[in-house]
Amino acid sequence: MPDPSTPPPAARDARAPEASPTATPVAAGEEATQTGWMTVAARPEMVFDADRGGCGPDDQPDAPARAFRDAEGRVHLFASGSTNRSFVGPSLAALKHSCVSAYQGRHRGDPAAFDDFGWLAAFWTEDGRRVTALVHNEFHGWLRPALCPSGDQLACWYNAVTLAQSDDGGVLFGRVPGAAGVVAAPAHRFRNDLHSQSGYFNPSNIVAEGGYFYAFMALIDPISGRWGSCLFRTDDVADGRRWRGWDGTGFTVAAPSPYAAGAEAPAEGGGRLCQPIPNLMFIVGSVQRHVPSGRWVAVMRFNVWDRPTHGEVPGVYAAQSADLLHWSRPVLVLSDAQARTLTGDAEGVQRYPALLDDSTGDRNFATVGDAPRLYTIRTDTGSVFKGHRLIAWPMRLSLPPLAAAPR
Structure with a gap:
């Protein structure tokens, strides 16, 4: 998962970032x-x-720790890399590491598939049997010379948040297919000339409040220069089409696949973006x-x-x-x-x-x-x-x- 060491274009260009419009800057x-x-x-x-x-x-902790309890009361903790191996036990203090890979992306070379590398990043379950997961989904364009002749990792890093589901209490997860499996995708199709990662990254855990489910997702849109932490919500955690981002006044911003039929400005960008939270x-x-x-x-x-x-x-x-x-x-x-x-x-x-x-x-x-x-x-x-x-x-x-x- 990204822990960027290079600022986005807005920060490199010394423009005021849109992420925190009312934040109080720290004095030099x-x-x-x-x-x-x-x-x-x-x-x-x-x-x-x-x-x-x-x-x-390949078994390296590489994501924030997330946990849930299955139907038998066992705790499942994930903090894994893209092999998504868990820790399981009766409590957080008594966990054993499993070598079973609960989920892996299929390394498909088509950015429209959103199925290259995936990290199980957040979970929700009502009964401990069916578990829905938000997936931090990376397309590594720089590994495909035909798509990224320069081999530039930042320019060819295309990111989204997708969905996976388990029906066995969190032992194994499968990708949710089709439009229902895409929670938040970039506002443009894959490009190799942006000089920065693009898309939605690193979802937080999921919380419930007032009949809705909420999660934060990091946005980088190098076309507009907007970046920061956005709040999304849904009334159905298991359907990516129902998630909406905060626009500054309400939860109205959908972020479907730009490859879907009728997508707005799919190649050049220009689609609606969420407003990062100050x-x-x-x-x-x-x-x-x-x-x-x-x-x-x-x-x-x-x-x-x-x-x-x-x-x-x-x-x-x-x-x-x-x-x-x-x-x-x-x-x-x-x-x-x-x-x-x-x-x-x-x-x-x-x-x-x-x-x-x-x-x-x-x-x-x-x-x-x-x-x-x-x-x-x-x-x-x-x-x-x-x-x-x-x-x-x-x-x-x-x-x-x-x-x-x-x-």
Whole structure:
């Protein structure tokens, strides 16, 4: 999954990013400070070291940790690469790694198929038997010389969010076919001349509120220069055609395949785009309802794309909201330097943060209490492909209750 080290064109060109139109920029030289409402409570636990316990060289944690409970009460945790291997056990504290690949893209060379590489990125289940998953779907055009003569990875990286489904409690997943399987696709057909990734990336976990299901998805549209974290919702989590993105005033933005019949400006772009949510960083790692306060809590990883509005301190950040649309400014929870001190690690960065909590009994892990665990994936400082370890950090949350019940 992408953890970009190169800013999008809007950031490179020093234009004000559309992602955070009302965010308060961090002044030059200002350092983020650690929040008092979410703190590290104890030293972390090593959950999985890919160099020691993996099933092969392709078995690397490479996505935010997601979990759900099946019909027998077993916890399934995914934080995998595109081989999508899980951890299964009676609780988050007692998981065993499986070498079974629950899902893989079929590496089809047609970008219209949206079936090249896929990461199971978010889950929802009502009964623990049928499980729907949002898939972070990458088309690697740079591996196809006929489509991408330059071999430029960024120019030929075409991304979407698609759907997969399991009917056996999350052991195996299959791609949802046709238009129903596409949740959010780029507003243009594949191009090899954009000099940046394009499409929708890195869906957060799914949460339910007021009869709808919600998830954040990162947008990069190099044609318009728009990028940031968008909020999508649906009344049917298992039908990609029913997901809609926030447009600034309502959930009206559909993002179907640009290869579908009647698609708007399929080659050149120009289709409607979602409006990124102010104050949030580029990629939302997870969002959960904090049960004691009723507030929503999001955790995010700082990267270079966030510098125009969020400063210079790399690490994990958190924000809070009453309604999923209006968020506090992110505050530092765990800097990379602090993480190295607590783990005794000479190097390494903490990527793909996500909160999970056994104590609330939530089948979809969409809620947390006062003592959740923050899961991160530690990688070597100079490479997102080396030194992968899944780490759990005991956290302490302290938030005052909302003055009124959330709408």
